[in-house]
Structure formats: structure tokens, C-alpha cells
Amino acid sequence: MRRAALIGGLALLPLVTACSGGGDDKAAGDSKPSTAAMAAVVAPAKVEVIANLTGCKVKIRTDADELREGVCHTPEGDYLITTFPEEKYKLTWLDSAAIYGGKYLVGPRWAISAKPKMLGPLRKKVGGTIQDLEAMHATQPSPSPSKSSSKYGPEPSSS
Template sequence: MPRRGRNHRITTLPLAALVGGLALVAGCGGGEDDTAKAPRASKSATTPAAGIVAPAKVEVIAGLAGCKPEIRIDADELREGLCHSEQADYRITTFPAEKYKEAWLDAASVYGGTYLVGPRWVVSAKAEHLEQARNKIGGTVQKLGSTS
């Protein structure tokens, strides 16, 4: 699939950078119980009430959540934006390919937490806000395990 305007050579994100980026997201996990045992998550309902799932674009997902994003990371492997709505604060991370999202989720499982996950995107927020966001954005709520 051709990309617009830039030479996008896909490179792998060094694990240290990926884990470092996840440390920024760990605060958005919402203080979930750290005693979870499974590295991958239990899943709740998988589609929003309208049956629509947001595309992998930070600005579109933020708009559906009712906020305007501030882009914090714009790299070949991911884009990340923060946005604040009246209901919640969101960290929206999008990926150019599913394999980058899976690598991100694998690394995030070390920190635990609950995330809203869709095709090539992940939304971080306090756990109590994720189900409401899922109704607007789509995706699946996943609770990632912690190794501690």
C-alpha cells in the first residue's frame, strides 16, 4: 500500500525505545489491580452499539471520543496523541501494521492495565472510561497481565 508524500521505510523499533514509550502509557492504565496473572487479556464485548470500529488514525479516534489530540509521537512504527474530553483523558496510539500493535501490546503486558484495542490502534484511559469509549470508537477492552 503506497504512502502519501514521504518515504516510509519501515524499521523496527528498538525494544528499549518501545518499553520506554510504554512507561509513559503506564500511568494511563487507570490503577488496575496489579495481581492479574495472564500476560494477555480477557476480552469484553467486541463491537460498539453501532457496529462501527474506528480506523487507525489518531485524529479520527480522538474526534469520535469527543476531543482534539495533541500529537506526542510521530514515528514510522507508531503515532501517539493525547486528548482530553469532558469524560476522560485518552492516549491514542496507532500503528502502520498490526505487527507493531502486537509488539506494543506484548511489551505493555509487563505493566498490566486495561486498554481499548482495535485494528492497528490502542486507546489508554482509566478503566472505568474504556467501555463508554468502546461504544463510540469500537474495538475490544483488553486487560493485560502484569508480571509483578
């Protein structure tokens, strides 16, 4: 099943790359597609497909209606691949993850959680964008100290 999805995606690759501007081509004779280009064709993909593109043998830890998660253990570090059946589930997941902050590699209906130093190399393999969720999460400003504040917080007003 995985092989059929990958072959089907690769069959569409010439159509996708033929429509690109071609401004970033390294050499005119280089017809070998990048892994990231292949990932874009098969994405949104299954956890196993993304894991295969990153070079890991994944262990599925969650298989639910809203998402599937798999863990990859590599010498560089461990990372979590999460896929979603619909984009709205990914957006809800990212919104929830924003509470914790951090950076994530995000693609169509998938996200990868890893140490920040791993995200760049993983992006070269599967594409996507690196999103900083701390920037998305609005924190409430802390109250400024006042003369009526004690070490236990502000004193109640007498009005």
C-alpha cells in the same frame, strides 16, 4: 483528507451492515448506523479520526514510523490514542505494555490507554475490545520461605 477517509468509509457502511446477521437490530426502521459501526469501517484509522469519533481534539505527542500517539484531555479524564502502520507493531506494543498490566481498548492497528472506567464508554464510540494485559503477563512465583532463609534471602548451600 480526514473528511475524505470518513466519507469513503461511510460509503462502504451499507455493504458491511448488509452482510451482518442483523440479530441485534433495535428497530427495523432504524437506519442510523452506530458510531462503533462507523469506526469499524474506517479502522484502522488515524489518531485524528479515532479522536474525532470519541469527541476530543487530539494533541499529537509521537509521530514515528512504528506508531503515532495523541493525547485527549476531557472532563471525564485523559486518554492516549496509539495507531500503528502494521498489526505486528501493535502486538509488540501490547506485549511491552503487559509488563505494566492494566486494561486497554484495542482495535485493528490501534489501542487506547485510559482509566478502566472510561474504556466502556469509549468502546461504544469506536468499537474494539477491552483487553486485560495483567492476565496476559505471566509473573514469576515468589520463592517459598524455608528454614534456611534469613531476612536477607536464602543462605548459600554448603555443598
